[in-house]
Amino acid sequence: MKLPVFIVSLIFPLFLFSQIQKAPEKKEGEGPWNQFIIRGVTLINGTGAPPFGPVDIVIEKNRIKEIKVVGAPGLPIPASARPKLEEGGKELNCEGMYLMPGFVDMHGHIGGKAQGTPAEYVFKLWMAHGITTIRDPSAGNGLDWVLEEKKLSAENKITAPRIFAYTAFGQGSKDPISTVDQAIAWVRDNAKKGADGIKFFGAAPAIMKATLEENKKLGLRSACHHAQLDVARWNVLNSARAGLTSMEHWYGLPEALFEDKTIQSYPLNYNYNNEQNRFEEAGKLWKQAAKPYSDHWNKVMNELLGLDFTIDPTFNIYEANRDLMRARRAEWHEQYTLPSLWKFYEPSRTAHGSYWHSWGTEQEIEWKENYRLWMTFVNEYKNRGGRVTVGTDAGFIYELYGFSYVRELELLREAGFHPLEVIRSATLYGAQALGQEKDLGSVEVGKLADFVIIDANPLENLQLLYGVGAIVLTDSNTVIRKGGVKWTIKDGIVYDAKKLLEDVRQMVEAEKAKTGFKITQPGVKAF
Numbered sequence: 005m006k007l008p009v010f011i012v013s014l015i016f017p018l019f020l021f022s023q024i025q026k027a028p029e030k031k032e033g034e035g036p037w038n039q040f041i042i043r044g045v046t047l048i049n050g051t052g053a054p055p056f057g058p059v060d061i062v063i064e065k066n067r068i069k070e071i072k073v074v075g076a077p078g079l080p081i082p083a084s085a086r087p088k089l090e091e092g093g094k095e096l097n098c099e100g101m102y103l104m105p106g107f108v109d110m111h112g113h114i115g116g117k118a119q120g121t122p123a124e125y126v127f128k129l130w131m132a133h134g135i136t137t138i139r140d141p142s143a144g145n146g147l148d149w150v151l152e153e154k155k156l157s158a159e160n161k162i163t164a165p166r167i168f169a170y171t172a173f174g175q176g177s178k179d180p181i182s183t184v185d186q187a188i189a190w191v192r193d194n195a196k197k198g199a200d201g202i203k204f205f206g207a208a209p210a211i212m213k214a215t216l217e218e219n220k221k222l223g224l225r226s227a228c229h230h231a232q233l234d235v236a237r238w239n240v241l242n243s244a245r246a247g248l249t250s251m252e253h254w255y256g257l258p259e260a261l262f263e264d265k266t267i268q269s270y271p272l273n274y275n276y277n278n279e280q281n282r283f284e285e286a287g288k289l290w291k292q293a294a295k296p297y298s299d300h301w302n303k304v305m306n307e308l309l310g311l312d313f314t315i316d317p318t319f320n321i322y323e324a325n326r327d328l329m330r331a332r333r334a335e336w337h338e339q340y341t342l343p344s345l346w347k348f349y350e351p352s353r354t355a356h357g358s359y360w361h362s363w364g365t366e367q368e369i370e371w372k373e374n375y376r377l378w379m380t381f382v383n384e385y386k387n388r389g390g391r392v393t394v395g396t397d398a399g400f401i402y403e404l405y406g407f408s409y410v411r412e413l414e415l416l417r418e419a420g421f422h423p424l425e426v427i428r429s430a431t432l433y434g435a436q437a438l439g440q441e442k443d444l445g446s447v448e449v450g451k452l453a454d455f456v457i458i459d460a461n462p463l464e465n466l467q468l469l470y471g472v473g474a475i476v477l478t479d480s481n482t483v484i485r486k487g488g489v490k491w492t493i494k495d496g497i498v499y500d501a502k503k504l505l506e507d508v509r510q511m512v513e514a515e516k517a518k519t520g521f522k523i524t525q526p527g528v529k530a531f
């Protein structure tokens with residue numbers, strides 16, 4: 005989600021003035037150590053392997069040195085089976101807990117001026133949910149800004165996930181890019197500045213083709229939100245053929261699947277800049293595409309598979325379309341949503357993604373059907389060997405950083421993924437899509453020590469991963485909250501995830517106290 009293309013191109017000169025507060029110097033986390041042993045944990049390694057354990061995982065500095073099965077499930081672990089702790093080493097008892105690779109959020113905007121969300125707030129919400137790597141699609145606070153945060157995160161001088169910066173195409177260009185030569189010059193400049201890739205919203209076909217080819221030649225990756233303004237002349241299939249490495253959301257895919265039309269059936273009074281129009285009509289798009297498993301549907305899917313193309317659906321960011329009340333009343337808003345962000349979410353004719361002019365039963369039912377067809381495609385893409393990743397696009401449409409990631413996992417589950425397939429999408433496939441699978445994405449010897457540890461089995465209930473945990477009624481009839489990530493480990497540094505979440509809660513409290521703000525529902529008094 006991001007501003008409509010025409011606005012994006014208009015505001016580039018303002019980027020300098022629209023940056024948010026950078027993260028403060030790191031005060032959190034312990035480590036790394038010369039030797040660090042995580043003891044007795046059950047491992048979900050991210051490759052698709054089933055859980056196994058108990059294992060001891062030995063880390064030296066920030067790399068995995070050894071993964072050793074040390075006993076049988078449910079029995080005491082014999083000391084003789086365990087790797088020895090060396091002098092100056094550190095050990096962490098994780099018996100009964102589950103360990104996964106650090107999560108990758110493939111669509112993570114680092115907040116923005118309009119949302120009033122400082123980087124510390126966004127980073128801590130991510131890290132508190134086990135997200136140790138993000139891709140910033142657009143570099144919305146400016147490329148220099150995000151490259152600086154990326155560097156500080158890589159050096160572990162701030163508490164933040166690893167950052168991959170994909171600059172919005174054309175960002176920083178003095179003139180609007182209207183020729184192939186200008187486009188190629190921009191791509192080379194972007195690579196020279198140190199960006200990891202490009203995020204597109206669409207452009208003229210000749211420019212898209214030349215830009216994607218040049219970008220690929222330089223070894224960079226790319227993402228595209230195929231916005232309606234260009235999609236009639238350049239859809240997902242065009243992009244994939246020209247070398248795009250991942251598609252964001254879903255726009256451009258139904259268009260590639262059209263059989264009895266070449267342009268979406270827009271009502272004649274449609275205006276793209278009226279976001280109620282834009283989102284309402286989008287909800288009728290998948291049913292205009294070829295039927296699931298039809299010849300054309302199969303042909304498009306198989307061609308994308310042949311191109312090793314990544315789909316990053318970001319299901320969660322559209323969920324308010326099929327259930328607005330659910331998204332708006334999510335139980336974490338009161339404690340963890342900053343007042344400025346809440347205001348940004350509220351119905352507005354000017355803010356992006358706040359298109360609730362009139363949103364009710366009819367729109368939600370259309371969107372439920374839209375999801376059904378979309379999820380059918382994504383699940384089958386995975387079944388045929390396609391790479392589907394986990395991205396959130398949080399910070400818009402009532403979706404909160406970190407929490408929305410767990411929701412995205414649940415929505416992949418709803419689409420038909422086995423929980424182990426969900427975790428693989430969140431980890432190994434994210435790392436592959438970024439070209440980082442040598443170091444990240446699975447728990448294997450030689451890779452970096454980025455982990456999520458939780459005191460419960462996340463495969464049984466993905467909701468256990470929410471910062472607020474999952475509701476459990478005990479045998480003695482007491483309601484408790486179970487789960488929430490316990491430790492997030494990045495580069496062998498151990499962060500207390502609940503403490504990070506508490507920092508966020510205090511930031512929100514302080515802002516509320518300062519402004520006297522209370523969360524309201526549209527047209528309803530504060531509560």
Ligand SMILES: [Zn+2]
Pocket residue numbers: 005006111113141397
């Ligand atoms: Zn986005």
